[in-house]
Amino acid sequence: MVRNTLVLAAAVLTGAALATPAAAQGEQFIPILSYRTGAYAVNGVPYANGVADYYNLVNERDGGINGVKLLVEECETGYATDKGVECYERLKGKGPTGAAFINPLSTGITFALTEKTTTDKIPIITMGYGRADSKNGAVFMWNFPLLGTYWSAADIAIQHVAKELGGADKLKGKKISLLYHDSPYGKEPIPALQALAQKHGFEFTPIPVTHPGVEQKSQWLSIRQNKPDYVLVWGWGVMNGTAVKEAAAVAYPRDKMIGVWWSGAEPDVTPAGDQAVGYKALMLQHGAGKFKVHEEIQKHVHAKGKGLGKDDFGQVLYNRGVVNAMLGVEAIRKAQEKFGKKPLTGEQVRWGLENLNLTEARIKELGFEGVLKPVKISCTDHEGARDGRVQQWDGKAWKVISGWYTANQATTEPLVKDISAKYAAEKKITPRDCSKES
């Protein structure tokens, strides 16, 4: 036994020795925090595949960004905060210049990393999630909740409801419930929805679902009695599919349910089969489908046998991964304009992110036409764009059923100011003067 322990100890020590970062010259290091196992793997896998495939595309097709190859390493977080922190610590210093940016794909990990990335000078990209108040770049210098925060999502959802009802004035006296994952992620939209309820005069009821959300009978029996006009779903993983099924069981009309963009992918509706027909969800700009960039991925990555996404190729979450990776790559490209065509530090990439300006023409050039609208990020606005559409599940595929909505900042902006100011006071951060940033 002692010998066995010694062998084990030796193995552990060898592991420690190997753990020292191997330096590679001339490559830009990008960490991927993913979860391919655990309760949320169902949603984590397609996303991670999309991210990895796009980085691969950049390497295979273009030989990197302006000749600087991307060095990518994936680390499994299992959606657990402490594992996420460990992954971040493990990966942040790799490559010649350290991590270009970090993408936690979990609101919990985002919260835990927000302070650490500030001291380490690594930008943190939270596309379509993360803390809603981090839109304010003056306070949250390193956070980039690109393309939309949960407060924008809440506003878009209410706009769509108003449109279906036939005007914002029809919202008055209506009942809207929020079925949410009982975690920081699910709670994020509540202040915005409360503000909107006050503004429009609808009755707002938040209904929590305990992690992981396998049991929702009592929530849906309450909904059946309360008969809200709409139910917004803020779920993740198994909670989404269960919500759709339970709604069907209590005969709540699925087309009165609107999921956030994390509750509107294929794994969320397929388990419910026909019962999911009619279920609606927001789109974080993009939806499912194959576009020009997919052809490129097919040609340059999959044809060489390096592709990861197979069944999920072109699905909602896969595409989100691709979009997410593209924005990161474009930020590095932008930063290279200023700092030169070499591996960049996180601090330099942050500049690139803050000055990222994707025009329609550039989006077309990248093969993302029809996926994205133009994005322009600035010091005051780390979100860049707050557009969304609504899609509906027809039993086989997601169909876009609405035009573009742009989140109205009138209601959420005071909240952003208020809560980010609170954070700044708590953390003794002096907000930057954005007019002086170039």
Add this chain to the structure above:
Amino acid sequence: MVLLGQFLEVLVGGLLAGVLYSLVALGFVLIFKASGVFNFAQGAMVLLAGLALVRSLDFLVARGFPLWSSIILALCFAGVIMAITAWLIERFVLGPLVNQDGLTLFMSTIGATFILEGASQMIFGSDVYPLRLFPTDAWFLFEGLFPGGILVNKLDVWGGFIAGILVAGLAVFFQRTKTGRALRAVADDHAAAQSVGIPISWIWFVVWLVAGLVALVAATVWGTKLGVQFSITFLALKALPVLIIGGFTSVPGAIVGGLIVGAGEKIAEVFLGPHIGGGIEYWFAYVLALAVLLVRPQGLFGERIIERI
């Protein structure tokens, strides 16, 4: 009248939901009864059984087998997988741990949980796999009496029905068959049972096999309800309060415990929840269990704990 209707609906829904927890709890009881092992791996076994079932079923259906024969073949395949698992666990984990104290055995089953979770997902995949063996829509009863009627989910009724058959089957197995009697003898006293010639490791294999088959049955119902995916393992945590209310050693206790927990937590969530913020059913079940234990420390139907010096 509306309130009464809602109360009845929640009560019925809760009772039936509780029976679904009992399906998982039964596996715990069987193993604890026969070998004194508190088997934390039961949730992982449900996952393994579900994955084996749904993956082989999809495979067979895709090959053009008729649905009924595919279901039977897939059930057999999953049964074989559970038998292999039972043998492996008995042979490599619990066999060598005979006579260790309860805590060590409990921890070893958590170790087994890790192995089962990793292996089952590595072999069968970690996606969500829909399973449709039972209807999942609902009946609306007494619509004349209550506005909107009383909703009863068909799947829950199926679950209750299956649980009834399972308990009856287990009762016959324990009371009437030779192996069942041997099982009870082993449960009473390992050493005495061994001394009258009962092959103890065989008996433990049988117990784990039966628990595996119970997990398979639970997987058919829960897989239909949720889709077969990793989150099914969390059911173990929902089954624990059921288990301690009923008592670790009683099969009927698992059913009664399920009824109490299901009805209690749903009523609490629907009628008490909105006043204190909601999401209370998780802990409510445990607090209920704690309250029962304070009155009866061995659960409602557990064997009386007699301590001697």
Add this chain to the structure above:
Amino acid sequence: MLYREAGQFKTTYAADMAIFPIRQDRVALALLLAFAFVGVPLLSTYHIWPLGSDYLLRAILLPFLILALAAIGVNILVGYCGQISLGSGAFMAIGAYSAYKFGTGVHLPIAWLGTEISIAPLPVLASILLGGLMAAIVGILFGIPSLRIKGLYLAVATLAAQFFFDWVFLRVKWFTNYAPSGSVNAPDLNFFGVTFHTPIERYLLCLIFVTVFAFMAKNLVRGNLGRQWMAIRDMDIAAELMGIRPLYAKLTAFAVSSFIVGIAGALWAFVYLGSWEPLAFSIDRSLQLLFMVIIGGLGSILGSFLGAGFILILPIMLNLIPTELGVPLSTETITHLEFIIFGSIICYLLIKEPHGFARLWSIGKEKLRLWPFPY
């Protein structure tokens, strides 16, 4: 040959009752402490392997120290007093959130008395200690059922605490100072005017806490109270007949254990995470702590450290090795393999040595005494 106590005579009662009676043990401990307090910071300051980057410090040593402290707390309850608890995560959470409240100022209006409790923000050290105290009080409360419920039934009953507090900290906004998302940020780590920023400062801070509490625990368990706990563990009825009051013994075990676990929780939140949500103290944490205690060795302070190190580092190693060796496996497969191997090693260890690393250690010591001669 080296490890032999021959020639060390104990001439006073004090020497006989010393906490480490053997000289070699004292020397080894002193060397270890010297390395931890001086060596590690030096290596880290001059960036010498293996502390070239602060990965080892921030991602391994820091959580190791905090979880070892928590494991000591759990060991007091489970290992010394024999009361199985699956609610340690909740007590960590209580420590963390209470410390947070004391650190940011308590303001509790009591409407029905028309008055309110107001406490100005306290210094961090005071709030961490008060966090532990609150955990101890709640621990006593949830320890009361242990007078009636025993064994695995108690284990499941302690889950009531786990799930109840998970819910409380999610739902009761007062605890999170009305943060909209329910996620809170730790206040600055300001001790007597010095703010702790760098990893090495944080490491030293935790090290001080761990050293102090480890010594206190080690002293406690060999004294009167510890012996009462062990008597209760070995057979509570017999202990009662001998005149040990189960009420006192069990509740003190719950209190001391929860106090230490609560402190560890506050450190975990303040020093390691910096910003957290209740999920950081979920049932997984409770099970992880129980694992540490059992793999390390029930009823051993040293075992708590060994167990914490093993359970924390093994999965990271299993995850790292394939990547570092360049084995072409997907992250998914690696993680599944990690699960399988981790589970297998746990089972293997439990089978080979159910009493944990601490037992291996003492066997090793016995052998060392004789070495190199067989008898």
